[in-house]
Amino acid sequence: MRNVLVLGLFLCLHIIVLAQDVSLPEDMRQHNLKQFNSSLFNPTFSYDRNNPNSLSVWSRWQWQRIDGNPTTLFFNYSGRITPESSFGVGFLQNNTGIFLNRGALLNYAHSFFLGGETTLLVGANVFGFQQELADDRFVEDNELDLPQLETSNSFVLQMTPGVRLQSGAFSVGMALENVLDLNLSDTDREASDVIFNGVMGYDLPVYLFDAAGESYVRPLLYVRSRLNADTQIGLNALLSSSIFWVQGGYNSFYGFSAGVGATLFEKFSIGALAEFSTDQELSREQSTIELIASYHFGKGKNRETMEEADDAPAEQIPIEPSEEPAVEENEEVERKAEEQRKKEERQAALAQERKRKQDSIAAAERLKKQRDSIAMLEEATEKLKKQQDSIAQVKQNEERLKKEKDSLEKAAQRERQLLAEQRKKDSIAKAVEEKVEVKPGEKYEEVTTADGLEPGFYLIANVFGTKKYFDAFMKDLKAKGLEPKSFFRELNGYNYVYLERYDTIEEARKARDSKYYGKYPDKTWIFRVKQ
Template sequence: MFFVFLHMVKIKLSLLFIAFVSVLHAQNEGLPVDLRQHNLTDSNSSILNPAFSSNYGNTHSVGLWSRWQWQTVDGDPTTFFLNYTGKINNSSSIGAGFYQHNTDVYLNTGGVLNYAYRYDFNDRASLTFGLNFFAYQQEFSGNPFQGDPQILLPFFTPSEDFILQFAPGVQFAYDGLRIGFSSENMFDYNMAEKEGNTASDEKIFLGTVSYDIPVSLGASDSTSVIRPMLYIKSIPTYDTQVGLSAVLSTNKFWAQAGYNSFYGIAIGGGGRIMKRFSIGALVEFGTDSDLKGNDPTVEFTTAYDFGRAVTRKKADRIDREEEPKEEELEQIADVDELSKELTKAEALALKREARQKDISERKRKRDSVIREKKANDDLAVQMRKDQKQRLDSIAKAEKNKALVDTQKLRMQQQMDSINTAKIAAENAAKEEQLQAELIKQAELVKQTEEEKPKAGEKYEEVVGEDGLKPGYYLIANVFGTKRYLDAFKADLTKKGLQPKSFLRSKNKLNYVYLGRFDSMSEARKARDSKFDGRYTEKTWIYRVVPK
């Protein structure tokens, strides 16, 4: 009974820890637990959708993909995938690999097997079914509370579980169009706990749509394609990810760019050496405000293609097909005889074509002379119009000059009389301005005395906060997470208040204020009166001084 009791306590503490981790991660915008393989577009993409292994052609290859999430490459990669993929025949492909993945809470280390089968409806359409089978050990990656080292869990004992996981996928292809659907954890089982590893509402799903557009970048390049792809990924407890990527793939290099609604913008590329060895890299920059301050994500990918698998029977069949047949040689001789008879007809056709060209050339010259004469006539008419306009402009300018001189003389006389009155007005204005400056300085001295913080008074002052009008703000609360900021403001709104907030660039915290005032006395009055009795909690004054 005592051991049973200890086992129950361990289970309850584990559940409490997992719930606590979930809450903390929700507050800090944690990292999704999926494989984060959305940037894989060609090699190693069987981990994105198991059916994609059929897209590699009749080849055998070894590939490596690693990802450093929000960190530099001198640390350990958060995701590591080493795999082999090969074709069994024209319809089936297999693969096997080793992978390690850090979910920010768990470190999963194990292997993966892949199988895909393609059914061809015709030369243009096909349907492929694929399956990835994962078997890995799951252990805690360390202290998940990296943001606050003061949080300790003295009663929790980390455990190492062995997980079996099935990830099915399907792909429909029609010419260059490809539509895929897959799940990373459709079925899973925890061998240590003797139960499913994830609940029915914790499954991860991915849908993709892509289209291959053939392009030609040179006389010797006939296999280049541009592949745009749109994908949607559903992850439990996180917003659905929507992404768009595009890759230009040639037999010498590839370049890609993409956008993910959570991870941001990605740019990458690589080269192919002797059409066998591929190596490339990708950098991903976070664009969401919640991800600012994180380092870029770096990915590294490489693959070596061993070439197509050709059996001995297939090689013999190719040799037999290349041997010329006697019937084909006779057909070639008949074609040569026919070409000699066609030369006479071609000569007559060329003669008629030359005569027609001569007639067309004479007509072109005649039309050119007519167009040139008409252009000269139009030019003469236009020159006469321009000459008349110039004469009219000169006469009008002389008339306007005389009028302007008369107006200048009249205006000078008026200015002389105005200047005398203006000087007197300026002297009076200077005297009035001097008196106003003296009054203003006295008011500033008085205001400075009022603005000094009193003993025991909570007060903060900054110079030139971006986006804020100088003045005195009555602060109600400060938040570091947008979720609690929105909840607090909503609660104040229900109480009839009109709260506002601003993000301070220095400490990345959101300040919620009840109102802004032009003087310290007004702000103190609002604070001491509990905002006219409408807000009874503690408040303090935050001053923004102009630069």
């Protein structure tokens, strides 16, 4: 009887404390995951934002209470299956404040290329866990009827499906957490509420400095809604580069957050985040701390994989990480060999360019000598006219001079033709040998051959499947003073309208980024023919 009274007194005190506290939402509090382990926020993020192949760990200490504070711990491995699919497997422990959920989480995501710059991604998280009371400081008494105790020690299976539409740098998606909630134990447990998670974002490429590599800013707006609970609205911004990242955000329930992280030796990443409540009801709570660490294996695919797969899905070859014990040493040797090979290629390209310039100078000198010869012949003709008394002799000399001029002009024309053909061969060889690294958010398409097109980089203004609109567009460009050109691809039945062909990707990007040097304000993209 005394145990029952003590237990009842404890529960009364616990209820009074809970009545004074703000109710914590029943979720995993994963709204700040934007760099690693972000598949917990939306299952499709494992495809292009978890940086496969990598092993990551994330931990969150909610409000930093000394005893019984709600915490979340997530170990996760993300890997690539095919160029179009990815997976994840991990261990997840989540303290909701009342229950402690501990178990395994499986993830799968797949991409479907829809054409152009548009890709549809679908995925799902499956969480199987053991649920027990988070506070076990008292022992259950069979004489006391407590519904909370009846739900403990349950094995639960939950599923969260997700979908996302990616069009260029813009993306919009949603996930339904707990849409499937199965209690596989003989306990009386109520199913968790379904949580709607909507997200919308845009990637903006930025240049910081050379050492930072390719960088981008990703603003992201999200909404999390659950029945009989306040809707959470949040805004998050991430600045990410190859060596560091900075993020900040706001959540209508949890408040403001700020975090930083760094990547060391191109393999190991570590970061931290702090969250501060601005709600009056949460003013007495401590700040929240999150820690993240990740190790990247080999040369996995990052967010550029999806863009490359969008442009040429059939030609992508997945790069699987090696599992040999000496892979790290071999990678260093391969890296140095690759640097030496690139250096030799640059030297060969410079030598070829010098030879081309020398040939051009020699050809120009030959043309100058030929012109000088023509001038000398003309001068000789004038003198001959003055010296000859016979008109017939003058005409005869003029005829001879004309034939010599024609012969010299033909020789000069042939020389110019040979020079033009040599330049064309050099430009084609340069275009064929160049390797292209696609930048984030860049529209780029590459084919080996295309209906007899000359190798190079074509600045595409538009693509038409209907001849009426194609003719109208060509007419409009010519009316604006441009000289558009086009080609027809039998492979897809489309007419491609391009503004110019370039020998290198740098020239094409410069023309594209400058809006064709201010002459064409609309959007353009690059189409490459390799051979």
